[in-house]
Amino acid sequence: xTGTTLDDYTDRYARRVRGMTASEIRALFAVxxxxxxxxxxxxxxxxxxxxxxxxGEMLGRLASENGATTLQYGIxxxxxxxxxxxxxxxxxxxxDGGCGASPxxxxxxxxxxxxxxxxxxxxxDPGDVVLAEGPTYVGALGVFQTAQAQVVHVPMDSDGLIPxxxxxxxxxxxxxxxRAKFLYTIPTFQxxxxxxxxxxxxxxxxxxxxxxxxxxVEDDPYxxxxxxxxxxxPLRARRRDGVFYLSTFSKTFAPGxxxxxxxxxxxxxxxxxxxxxxxxxxxxxxxxxAVTSYLTTMPWREQLKTYREVYRERRDAILxxxxxxxxxxxxxxxxxxxLFVWASLPDGLDSKAxxxxxxxxxxxxxxxxxxxxxxxxxGHMRLNFSFPPPERIREGIRRLASVMEQEMAM
Ligand code: PMP
Numbered sequence: 001x002t003g004t005t006l007d008d009y010t011d012r013y014a015r016r017v018r019g020m021t022a023s024e025i026r027a028l029f030a031v032x033x034x035x036x037x038x039x040x041x042x043x044x045x046x047x048x049x050x051x052x053x054x055x056g057e058m059l060g061r062l063a064s065e066n067g068a069t070t071l072q073y074g075i076x077x078x079x080x081x082x083x084x085x086x087x088x089x090x091x092x093x094x095x096d097g098g099c100g101a102s103p104x105x106x107x108x109x110x111x112x113x114x115x116x117x118x119x120x121x122x123x124x125d126p127g128d129v130v131l132a133e134g135p136t137y138v139g140a141l142g143v144f145q146t147a148q149a150q151v152v153h154v155p156m157d158s159d160g161l162i163p164x165x166x167x168x169x170x171x172x173x174x175x176x177x178x179r180a181k182f183l184y185t186i187p188t189f190q191x192x193x194x195x196x197x198x199x200x201x202x203x204x205x206x207x208x209x210x211x212x213x214x215x216x217v218e219d220d221p222y223x224x225x226x227x228x229x230x231x232x233x234p235l236r237a238r239r240r241d242g243v244f245y246l247s248t249f250s251k252t253f254a255p256g257x258x259x260x261x262x263x264x265x266x267x268x269x270x271x272x273x274x275x276x277x278x279x280x281x282x283x284x285x286x287x288x289x290a291v292t293s294y295l296t297t298m299p300w301r302e303q304l305k306t307y308r309e310v311y312r313e314r315r316d317a318i319l320x321x322x323x324x325x326x327x328x329x330x331x332x333x334x335x336x337x338x339l340f341v342w343a344s345l346p347d348g349l350d351s352k353a354x355x356x357x358x359x360x361x362x363x364x365x366x367x368x369x370x371x372x373x374x375x376x377x378x379g380h381m382r383l384n385f386s387f388p389p390p391e392r393i394r395e396g397i398r399r400l401a402s403v404m405e406q407e408m409a410m
Contacts, residue, residue: 015126019145028355032364038396040318040383041364043191043339045251049310050303055254058297062289074285076277077269078108078261082288085295086261093223093230094237095245095263101236105264107272108283112221112248112260114276116140119182119217119244120147121275122268129173129180133161135342135371135380137191137219140184144373151373152180158333160197161185163204170212182215182244188231189222192371192382193342194335199232206239216243221251221260224304226337227312236263244268249291251339252304257287310386311339317390318383321397327404332383339386342368344379349407351381357407363399 032039062070077083083103087096095101109115116139124130126148132140134153144151152173155165166183173180185205187197197205209216218235236245248260264272276283294300318341322332329346345351351367358364368380385393 016146016148019148020142021145028364028366031359037359037362037364038388038392038399039364040385040388040393040396040400041366042384042387044384044387045255045307045339046310046386047254047256049306050254051298054298055294058293059290062286062293066289070286070289072285074282074288076273076282078106078283079285079288079292081296082108082259082292083261085292086263089224089295090245090247090263093220094233096237099237100240100266101263105266105269107262107264107269107276108288109260109262109276110280110283111250111255111258112219112246113139113143114280115246115248115260115262116143116217116219117146117279118262118272118275119246120144120149122271123181123215124149127178129178130182130184131166131169131173131180131214132184132373133186133190133193135192135368135377135382136184137186138366138370140219141371141373144184149181153372153374154183156190156193156195158195160187160190160195160201161205163201163208166205166208170208170214180212180214182217183209184217184219185235186219186222187235188220189225189335189338190340191222191338192340192366192368194333194338194340195342196231196336202232202235202238206235206243210239210242214242217246218243219246221248222338223247224252225308225311225339227308227315228336231337241265252307253291253294253300257284257290259283259287259291308337311337314385314388314390314393315341317393318385318397321394325397325401327401327408330404339384341383341385343381343383345381345404346408347379349404350378352378354403354407358400358403361399361403363396363403365400 028041032041083106086106087103120143124147128149130144130149130151131154132151133156152169154169155162220234223231236243245263332341332343352369366382368377
């Protein structure tokens with residue numbers, strides 16, 4: 001209700017509240033979750049692929065056998081056992097002791113979202129600039145907006161962030177007398193595009209940031225959800241100085257537990273812990289124990305394979321359906337992993353304006369505008385393929401294509 005006449009508190013809010021607006025995705029969830037609607041709008045993992053009975057038994061044991069720890073307060077940085085496990089998880093993608101990763105420098109967070117908020121708290125003053133891919137993760141835009149920072153988007157193509165465009169953006173920001181504080185990037189199976197930054201561009205992006213004195217905030221929730229071979233190594237595996245690595249168990253295990261982490265440069269680690277303690281005292285001991293127990297007692301590598309297989313089949317289903325059914329003039333990304341496809345609509349179509357007609361036709365997506373700080377993106381949409389089964393995906397694309405055809409005929 002911020003900024004409306006219905007809100008008696010308007011004059012009392014802190015300045016940072018003025019920029020707070022409801023995310024388009026949240027607003028969509030209520031309608032998109034009706035059973036008759038095929039929702040390609042969400043970003044939820046397919047939790048039914050987990051062995052839920054076994055997970056349930058494990059959770060029960062956490063309370064009955066170890067409740068004195070799991071139901072108690074813990075330390076702000078997060079449990080050492082879990083931080084050690086996190087280092088093993090990161091080592092799988094090349095972030096290991098050799099590049100300075102250690103449990104000492106891991107801070108456990110309440111999902112990847114708190115990790116983003118902490119980095120923003122540490123580095124952003126009102127008016128500071130953040131560079132980010134255009135489009136970028138909607139939840140990061142919310143964090144940067146609350147920090148009263150300005151997001152400058154850097155264009156991407158099918159190989160990810162364009163290094164030349166990054167150089168231009170840095171120069172443009174400098175020309176206006178400001179300095180970008182960091183590059184926020186999701187280099188692997190990006191949300192919302194599904195696009196992956198190529199090996200060659202990874203080195204160039206790191207070089208450009210280093211030369212410009214720009215920190216890099218690498219957000220990597222999807223790197224382990226690859227369908228066609230391993231993803232390129234994260235930026236943090238290539239460079240340790242000035243790179244913050246953020247990830248989460250939300251997509252590889254379960255988002256309901258809200259466990260994520262930051263691997264921070266050593267010098268910053270203490271400040272992150274202090275900021276986190278001020279926010280939440282400590283992450284949930286129960287949730288941390290659940291993840292630790294999952295990683296130490298259950299076949300999580302096998303589960304990761306299962307997630308990959310389920311999503312690969314669904315990725316194939318959405319790409320096949322789009323190839324068969326989408327009107328001429330529509331283009332889309334071909335993700336090698338993750339949860340999303342990004343579609344670009346034929347000229348003249350507006351994904352935001354079309355949304356009520358799509359809902360009436362019982363299909364939902366997220367309009368591209370949700371992923372830009374500046375209201376652009378009307379010609380695009382994000383489509384999720386992780387949650388609906390393949391036949392529902394095809395039906396959703398059939399409905400969507402038919403709405404688009406009607407719009408084009410109008
Ligand atoms: N970063 C990105 C790029 C994401 O897509 C998400 C989840 N949608 C998050 C961070 C937040 O993750 P979590 O659910 O663990 O808070």
